[in-house]
Amino acid sequence: MVFIIALQFYAAMAKFITLCTLAAFFLSLLHAHAASPGDSHTLSTADTAETWCVPNPSLTYKNLQEIETFACNYVDCSSIHSGGPCFNPLNAFIHAAFAMNAYYQEQHQCFGNSGLISITDPSYGNCHFAGREEKVSSSTALNTWCVAKPAATDNLLQLNIDFACSHVNCSVIEPGGECQLQDTMMNHASVDMNLFYQSSGRTDSSCYFNSTGMNVIKDPSSGSCVYNVAVPASLRAKKGKSKASATFIGLMVLCLIIGCVLLAGVVYLILKLRQTPTTAAAVETPMYRLQEPTAATLP
Structure with missing residues:
Protein backbone atom coordinates (compact mmCIF):
# COMPACT_ATOMS: atom_id res chain seq x y z
CA MET A 1 0.00 0.00 0.00
CA VAL A 2 2.83 2.39 0.93
CA PHE A 3 4.64 1.53 -2.34
CA ILE A 4 1.54 2.40 -4.38
CA ILE A 5 1.14 5.74 -2.59
CA ALA A 6 4.81 6.59 -3.21
CA LEU A 7 4.52 5.66 -6.89
CA GLN A 8 1.46 7.83 -7.35
CA PHE A 9 3.22 10.70 -5.61
CA TYR A 10 6.29 10.48 -7.81
CA ALA A 11 4.08 10.49 -10.92
CA ALA A 12 2.31 13.61 -9.64
CA MET A 13 5.69 15.24 -8.90
CA ALA A 14 6.90 14.54 -12.43
CA LYS A 15 3.79 16.25 -13.83
CA PHE A 16 4.24 19.18 -11.46
CA ILE A 17 7.88 19.78 -12.44
CA THR A 18 7.02 19.45 -16.14
CA LEU A 19 4.24 22.03 -15.84
CA CYS A 20 6.54 24.35 -13.88
CA THR A 21 9.23 24.06 -16.57
CA LEU A 22 6.76 24.90 -19.34
CA ALA A 23 5.32 27.82 -17.36
CA ALA A 24 8.79 29.21 -16.66
CA PHE A 25 9.76 28.88 -20.31
CA PHE A 26 6.68 30.72 -21.63
CA LEU A 27 6.91 33.44 -18.97
CA SER A 28 10.56 34.05 -19.88
CA LEU A 29 9.58 34.38 -23.55
CA LEU A 30 6.90 36.94 -22.67
CA HIS A 31 9.38 38.82 -20.52
CA ALA A 32 11.97 38.91 -23.29
CA HIS A 33 9.38 40.12 -25.81
CA ALA A 34 8.28 42.94 -23.51
CA ALA A 35 11.87 44.01 -22.76
CA SER A 36 13.09 43.96 -26.33
CA PRO A 37 12.66 47.20 -28.31
CA GLY A 38 12.18 47.60 -32.02
CA ASP A 39 15.01 47.62 -34.54
CA SER A 40 17.31 50.59 -34.02
CA HIS A 41 18.98 52.88 -36.47
CA THR A 42 22.38 52.40 -34.83
CA LEU A 43 25.24 51.29 -37.06
CA SER A 44 27.70 48.48 -36.52
CA THR A 45 31.37 49.31 -36.17
CA ALA A 46 32.08 47.65 -39.53
CA ASP A 47 29.59 49.81 -41.44
CA PRO A 232 21.23 51.63 -28.00
CA ALA A 233 18.33 49.32 -28.72
CA SER A 234 20.67 46.44 -29.58
CA LEU A 235 22.21 46.62 -26.10
CA ARG A 236 18.79 46.87 -24.46
CA ALA A 237 17.68 43.81 -26.39
CA LYS A 238 20.64 41.84 -25.00
CA LYS A 239 19.76 43.07 -21.53
CA GLY A 240 16.20 41.89 -22.05
CA LYS A 241 17.42 38.44 -23.06
CA SER A 242 19.60 38.18 -19.94
CA LYS A 243 16.61 39.17 -17.78
CA ALA A 244 14.52 36.52 -19.51
CA SER A 245 17.16 33.88 -18.72
CA ALA A 246 17.27 34.98 -15.10
CA THR A 247 13.46 34.78 -14.93
CA PHE A 248 13.47 31.24 -16.33
CA ILE A 249 16.17 30.06 -13.91
CA GLY A 250 14.45 31.71 -10.95
CA LEU A 251 11.11 30.05 -11.68
CA MET A 252 12.78 26.67 -12.17
CA VAL A 253 14.57 26.96 -8.81
CA LEU A 254 11.28 27.90 -7.14
CA CYS A 255 9.54 24.87 -8.66
CA LEU A 256 12.33 22.55 -7.47
CA ILE A 257 12.17 23.97 -3.95
CA ILE A 258 8.40 23.46 -3.81
CA GLY A 259 8.81 19.94 -5.17
CA CYS A 260 11.45 19.07 -2.58
CA VAL A 261 9.27 20.39 0.25
CA LEU A 262 6.30 18.33 -0.95
CA LEU A 263 8.50 15.24 -1.33
CA ALA A 264 9.86 15.62 2.18
CA GLY A 265 6.36 16.02 3.54
CA VAL A 266 5.04 12.88 1.86
CA VAL A 267 8.07 10.79 2.93
CA TYR A 268 7.54 11.96 6.50
CA LEU A 269 3.84 10.95 6.41
CA ILE A 270 4.66 7.54 4.94
CA LEU A 271 7.25 6.82 7.66
CA LYS A 272 4.86 8.03 10.32
CA LEU A 273 2.11 5.72 9.08
CA ARG A 274 4.44 2.73 9.06
CA GLN A 275 5.57 3.35 12.64
CA THR A 276 2.10 3.95 14.20
CA PRO A 277 0.97 0.88 16.33
CA THR A 278 -2.47 -0.67 15.96
CA THR A 279 -4.97 1.13 18.16
CA ALA A 280 -7.01 -1.96 18.93
CA ALA A 281 -5.65 -3.81 21.92
CA ALA A 282 -4.47 -7.34 21.21
CA VAL A 283 -6.36 -9.99 23.27
CA GLU A 284 -4.04 -12.64 24.50
CA THR A 285 -5.51 -16.12 24.78
CA PRO A 286 -3.85 -18.34 27.45
CA MET A 287 -2.32 -21.57 26.22
CA TYR A 288 -3.92 -23.51 28.98
CA ARG A 289 -7.28 -22.85 30.59
CA LEU A 290 -7.95 -24.11 34.09
CA GLN A 291 -10.77 -26.66 34.03
CA GLU A 292 -13.63 -25.63 36.21
CA PRO A 293 -14.69 -28.23 38.75
CA THR A 294 -17.79 -30.22 38.00
CA ALA A 295 -20.32 -31.76 40.30
CA ALA A 296 -18.83 -35.23 39.79
CA THR A 297 -15.44 -34.18 41.01
CA LEU A 298 -16.65 -32.52 44.11
CA PRO A 299 -16.09 -34.53 47.34
Whole structure:
Protein backbone atom coordinates (compact mmCIF):
# COMPACT_ATOMS: atom_id res chain seq x y z
CA MET A 1 0.00 0.00 0.00
CA VAL A 2 2.83 2.39 0.93
CA PHE A 3 4.64 1.53 -2.34
CA ILE A 4 1.54 2.40 -4.38
CA ILE A 5 1.14 5.74 -2.59
CA ALA A 6 4.81 6.59 -3.21
CA LEU A 7 4.52 5.66 -6.89
CA GLN A 8 1.46 7.83 -7.35
CA PHE A 9 3.22 10.70 -5.61
CA TYR A 10 6.29 10.48 -7.81
CA ALA A 11 4.08 10.49 -10.92
CA ALA A 12 2.31 13.61 -9.64
CA MET A 13 5.69 15.24 -8.90
CA ALA A 14 6.90 14.54 -12.43
CA LYS A 15 3.79 16.25 -13.83
CA PHE A 16 4.24 19.18 -11.46
CA ILE A 17 7.88 19.78 -12.44
CA THR A 18 7.02 19.45 -16.14
CA LEU A 19 4.24 22.03 -15.84
CA CYS A 20 6.54 24.35 -13.88
CA THR A 21 9.23 24.06 -16.57
CA LEU A 22 6.76 24.90 -19.34
CA ALA A 23 5.32 27.82 -17.36
CA ALA A 24 8.79 29.21 -16.66
CA PHE A 25 9.76 28.88 -20.31
CA PHE A 26 6.68 30.72 -21.63
CA LEU A 27 6.91 33.44 -18.97
CA SER A 28 10.56 34.05 -19.88
CA LEU A 29 9.58 34.38 -23.55
CA LEU A 30 6.90 36.94 -22.67
CA HIS A 31 9.38 38.82 -20.52
CA ALA A 32 11.97 38.91 -23.29
CA HIS A 33 9.38 40.12 -25.81
CA ALA A 34 8.28 42.94 -23.51
CA ALA A 35 11.87 44.01 -22.76
CA SER A 36 13.09 43.96 -26.33
CA PRO A 37 12.66 47.20 -28.31
CA GLY A 38 12.18 47.60 -32.02
CA ASP A 39 15.01 47.62 -34.54
CA SER A 40 17.31 50.59 -34.02
CA HIS A 41 18.98 52.88 -36.47
CA THR A 42 22.38 52.40 -34.83
CA LEU A 43 25.24 51.29 -37.06
CA SER A 44 27.70 48.48 -36.52
CA THR A 45 31.37 49.31 -36.17
CA ALA A 46 32.08 47.65 -39.53
CA ASP A 47 29.59 49.81 -41.44
CA THR A 48 30.37 52.53 -43.90
CA ALA A 49 27.62 55.08 -44.31
CA GLU A 50 26.84 57.78 -46.83
CA THR A 51 27.14 61.07 -44.97
CA TRP A 52 26.19 64.72 -45.41
CA CYS A 53 27.03 67.92 -43.52
CA VAL A 54 24.11 70.03 -42.26
CA PRO A 55 23.79 73.02 -39.90
CA ASN A 56 23.30 72.57 -36.18
CA PRO A 57 19.64 73.52 -35.41
CA SER A 58 20.82 75.91 -32.69
CA LEU A 59 22.54 78.27 -35.18
CA THR A 60 21.22 81.81 -35.56
CA TYR A 61 20.34 83.23 -38.96
CA LYS A 62 23.45 85.40 -38.75
CA ASN A 63 25.60 82.30 -38.19
CA LEU A 64 23.96 80.59 -41.17
CA GLN A 65 24.62 83.51 -43.49
CA GLU A 66 28.26 83.75 -42.41
CA ILE A 67 28.83 80.02 -42.99
CA GLU A 68 27.09 80.14 -46.36
CA THR A 69 29.25 83.07 -47.48
CA PHE A 70 32.44 81.34 -46.32
CA ALA A 71 31.65 78.01 -47.99
CA CYS A 72 30.57 79.57 -51.28
CA ASN A 73 34.01 81.15 -51.61
CA TYR A 74 35.39 77.64 -52.17
CA VAL A 75 32.56 75.65 -53.82
CA ASP A 76 29.92 76.11 -56.49
CA CYS A 77 26.74 77.49 -54.89
CA SER A 78 24.82 78.20 -58.09
CA SER A 79 22.13 75.68 -57.04
CA ILE A 80 20.98 78.00 -54.22
CA HIS A 81 20.97 81.13 -56.38
CA SER A 82 17.82 82.48 -58.02
CA GLY A 83 16.61 79.95 -60.59
CA GLY A 84 18.64 77.10 -59.07
CA PRO A 85 17.00 73.81 -57.96
CA CYS A 86 17.71 74.57 -54.27
CA PHE A 87 16.74 78.25 -54.22
CA ASN A 88 13.18 77.58 -53.07
CA PRO A 89 11.89 77.60 -50.49
CA LEU A 90 13.82 80.70 -49.50
CA ASN A 91 15.15 79.30 -46.26
CA ALA A 92 18.45 80.21 -44.56
CA PHE A 93 18.87 76.65 -43.26
CA ILE A 94 18.49 75.14 -46.74
CA HIS A 95 20.96 77.51 -48.35
CA ALA A 96 23.51 77.10 -45.56
CA ALA A 97 23.05 73.32 -45.56
CA PHE A 98 23.71 73.07 -49.29
CA ALA A 99 26.83 75.25 -49.08
CA MET A 100 28.15 73.44 -45.99
CA ASN A 101 27.59 70.02 -47.56
CA ALA A 102 29.28 70.99 -50.85
CA TYR A 103 32.28 72.21 -48.84
CA TYR A 104 32.26 69.02 -46.72
CA GLN A 105 32.26 66.77 -49.78
CA GLU A 106 35.37 68.50 -51.17
CA GLN A 107 37.28 69.52 -48.04
CA HIS A 108 36.10 66.74 -45.66
CA GLN A 109 35.42 69.26 -42.90
CA CYS A 110 32.00 69.95 -41.33
CA PHE A 111 32.48 73.29 -39.56
CA GLY A 112 33.19 72.11 -36.02
CA ASN A 113 30.27 72.46 -33.61
CA SER A 114 28.30 74.42 -36.20
CA GLY A 115 27.91 71.38 -38.44
CA LEU A 116 26.37 67.92 -37.94
CA ILE A 117 27.17 64.71 -39.82
CA SER A 118 23.91 63.27 -41.12
CA ILE A 119 23.33 59.68 -42.25
CA THR A 120 19.95 60.68 -43.72
CA ASP A 121 19.88 62.28 -47.15
CA PRO A 122 18.69 65.91 -46.78
CA SER A 123 17.81 66.16 -50.49
CA TYR A 124 14.29 67.27 -51.39
CA GLY A 125 12.39 67.65 -54.66
CA ASN A 126 14.86 68.53 -57.43
CA CYS A 127 17.47 69.73 -54.93
CA HIS A 128 20.17 67.08 -54.68
CA PHE A 129 22.74 66.96 -51.88
CA ALA A 130 25.83 64.95 -52.85
CA GLY A 131 26.95 62.38 -50.26
CA ARG A 132 30.20 60.62 -49.45
CA GLU A 133 30.99 57.24 -47.92
CA GLU A 134 32.54 57.36 -44.47
CA LYS A 135 33.81 54.66 -42.14
CA VAL A 136 31.90 54.63 -38.86
CA SER A 137 33.98 54.28 -35.69
CA SER A 138 32.91 52.11 -32.76
CA SER A 139 32.12 55.11 -30.53
CA THR A 140 30.17 56.83 -33.32
CA ALA A 141 28.13 53.71 -34.02
CA LEU A 142 26.70 53.73 -30.49
CA ASN A 143 25.26 57.25 -30.70
CA THR A 144 22.64 58.71 -33.02
CA TRP A 145 20.35 61.70 -32.64
CA CYS A 146 17.27 62.93 -34.50
CA VAL A 147 16.94 66.51 -35.79
CA ALA A 148 14.76 68.29 -38.31
CA LYS A 149 15.75 68.43 -41.97
CA PRO A 150 16.78 71.88 -43.22
CA ALA A 151 13.97 71.85 -45.80
CA ALA A 152 11.22 71.30 -43.21
CA THR A 153 8.67 74.13 -43.22
CA ASP A 154 7.54 75.89 -40.05
CA ASN A 155 4.07 74.35 -40.38
CA LEU A 156 5.50 70.84 -40.45
CA LEU A 157 7.91 71.63 -37.63
CA GLN A 158 5.02 72.82 -35.46
CA LEU A 159 3.18 69.57 -36.16
CA ASN A 160 6.31 67.68 -35.11
CA ILE A 161 6.49 69.67 -31.87
CA ASP A 162 2.81 69.00 -31.11
CA PHE A 163 3.17 65.29 -31.78
CA ALA A 164 6.42 64.79 -29.85
CA CYS A 165 5.23 66.81 -26.86
CA SER A 166 2.08 64.70 -26.62
CA HIS A 167 4.37 61.76 -25.78
CA VAL A 168 7.35 63.28 -23.93
CA ASN A 169 8.06 66.15 -21.52
CA CYS A 170 9.10 69.18 -23.59
CA SER A 171 9.67 71.63 -20.74
CA VAL A 172 13.28 72.18 -21.89
CA ILE A 173 12.08 74.41 -24.76
CA GLU A 174 9.73 76.47 -22.61
CA PRO A 175 10.78 79.88 -21.21
CA GLY A 176 13.58 79.30 -18.73
CA GLY A 177 14.30 75.83 -20.11
CA GLU A 178 17.78 74.67 -21.04
CA CYS A 179 16.94 74.60 -24.77
CA GLN A 180 14.64 77.60 -25.04
CA LEU A 181 17.37 79.49 -26.89
CA GLN A 182 17.75 79.73 -29.79
CA ASP A 183 14.08 80.58 -29.93
CA THR A 184 13.51 79.25 -33.45
CA MET A 185 11.11 76.67 -34.81
CA MET A 186 14.02 74.61 -36.18
CA ASN A 187 15.78 74.46 -32.82
CA HIS A 188 12.67 73.69 -30.74
CA ALA A 189 11.39 71.06 -33.17
CA SER A 190 14.78 69.31 -33.29
CA VAL A 191 15.01 69.15 -29.49
CA ASP A 192 11.52 67.69 -29.18
CA MET A 193 11.98 65.28 -32.07
CA ASN A 194 15.14 63.93 -30.46
CA LEU A 195 13.39 63.51 -27.10
CA PHE A 196 10.73 61.40 -28.79
CA TYR A 197 13.33 59.49 -30.82
CA GLN A 198 15.44 58.58 -27.78
CA SER A 199 12.43 57.62 -25.65
CA SER A 200 10.98 55.42 -28.43
CA GLY A 201 13.95 53.10 -28.74
CA ARG A 202 15.71 54.97 -31.56
CA THR A 203 13.90 53.10 -34.30
CA ASP A 204 13.84 54.25 -37.91
CA SER A 205 10.16 55.13 -37.69
CA SER A 206 10.61 57.25 -34.54
CA CYS A 207 12.71 59.77 -36.52
CA TYR A 208 10.61 59.76 -39.68
CA PHE A 209 8.17 62.60 -38.84
CA ASN A 210 6.56 62.54 -42.27
CA SER A 211 10.01 62.64 -43.92
CA THR A 212 11.10 65.77 -42.04
CA GLY A 213 13.45 64.04 -39.56
CA MET A 214 17.03 62.92 -40.11
CA ASN A 215 19.55 60.94 -38.09
CA VAL A 216 22.90 62.50 -37.22
CA ILE A 217 26.00 60.87 -35.74
CA LYS A 218 27.40 64.05 -34.21
CA ASP A 219 26.06 65.43 -30.94
CA PRO A 220 23.84 68.49 -31.60
CA SER A 221 24.15 69.70 -27.99
CA SER A 222 24.98 73.38 -27.65
CA GLY A 223 25.70 75.29 -24.46
CA SER A 224 23.25 74.34 -21.73
CA CYS A 225 21.02 72.50 -24.21
CA VAL A 226 21.98 68.84 -24.01
CA TYR A 227 20.61 66.31 -26.49
CA ASN A 228 20.41 63.18 -24.41
CA VAL A 229 21.20 59.87 -26.03
CA ALA A 230 19.50 56.66 -24.95
CA VAL A 231 21.03 53.22 -24.52
CA PRO A 232 21.23 51.63 -28.00
CA ALA A 233 18.33 49.32 -28.72
CA SER A 234 20.67 46.44 -29.58
CA LEU A 235 22.21 46.62 -26.10
CA ARG A 236 18.79 46.87 -24.46
CA ALA A 237 17.68 43.81 -26.39
CA LYS A 238 20.64 41.84 -25.00
CA LYS A 239 19.76 43.07 -21.53
CA GLY A 240 16.20 41.89 -22.05
CA LYS A 241 17.42 38.44 -23.06
CA SER A 242 19.60 38.18 -19.94
CA LYS A 243 16.61 39.17 -17.78
CA ALA A 244 14.52 36.52 -19.51
CA SER A 245 17.16 33.88 -18.72
CA ALA A 246 17.27 34.98 -15.10
CA THR A 247 13.46 34.78 -14.93
CA PHE A 248 13.47 31.24 -16.33
CA ILE A 249 16.17 30.06 -13.91
CA GLY A 250 14.45 31.71 -10.95
CA LEU A 251 11.11 30.05 -11.68
CA MET A 252 12.78 26.67 -12.17
CA VAL A 253 14.57 26.96 -8.81
CA LEU A 254 11.28 27.90 -7.14
CA CYS A 255 9.54 24.87 -8.66
CA LEU A 256 12.33 22.55 -7.47
CA ILE A 257 12.17 23.97 -3.95
CA ILE A 258 8.40 23.46 -3.81
CA GLY A 259 8.81 19.94 -5.17
CA CYS A 260 11.45 19.07 -2.58
CA VAL A 261 9.27 20.39 0.25
CA LEU A 262 6.30 18.33 -0.95
CA LEU A 263 8.50 15.24 -1.33
CA ALA A 264 9.86 15.62 2.18
CA GLY A 265 6.36 16.02 3.54
CA VAL A 266 5.04 12.88 1.86
CA VAL A 267 8.07 10.79 2.93
CA TYR A 268 7.54 11.96 6.50
CA LEU A 269 3.84 10.95 6.41
CA ILE A 270 4.66 7.54 4.94
CA LEU A 271 7.25 6.82 7.66
CA LYS A 272 4.86 8.03 10.32
CA LEU A 273 2.11 5.72 9.08
CA ARG A 274 4.44 2.73 9.06
CA GLN A 275 5.57 3.35 12.64
CA THR A 276 2.10 3.95 14.20
CA PRO A 277 0.97 0.88 16.33
CA THR A 278 -2.47 -0.67 15.96
CA THR A 279 -4.97 1.13 18.16
CA ALA A 280 -7.01 -1.96 18.93
CA ALA A 281 -5.65 -3.81 21.92
CA ALA A 282 -4.47 -7.34 21.21
CA VAL A 283 -6.36 -9.99 23.27
CA GLU A 284 -4.04 -12.64 24.50
CA THR A 285 -5.51 -16.12 24.78
CA PRO A 286 -3.85 -18.34 27.45
CA MET A 287 -2.32 -21.57 26.22
CA TYR A 288 -3.92 -23.51 28.98
CA ARG A 289 -7.28 -22.85 30.59
CA LEU A 290 -7.95 -24.11 34.09
CA GLN A 291 -10.77 -26.66 34.03
CA GLU A 292 -13.63 -25.63 36.21
CA PRO A 293 -14.69 -28.23 38.75
CA THR A 294 -17.79 -30.22 38.00
CA ALA A 295 -20.32 -31.76 40.30
CA ALA A 296 -18.83 -35.23 39.79
CA THR A 297 -15.44 -34.18 41.01
CA LEU A 298 -16.65 -32.52 44.11
CA PRO A 299 -16.09 -34.53 47.34
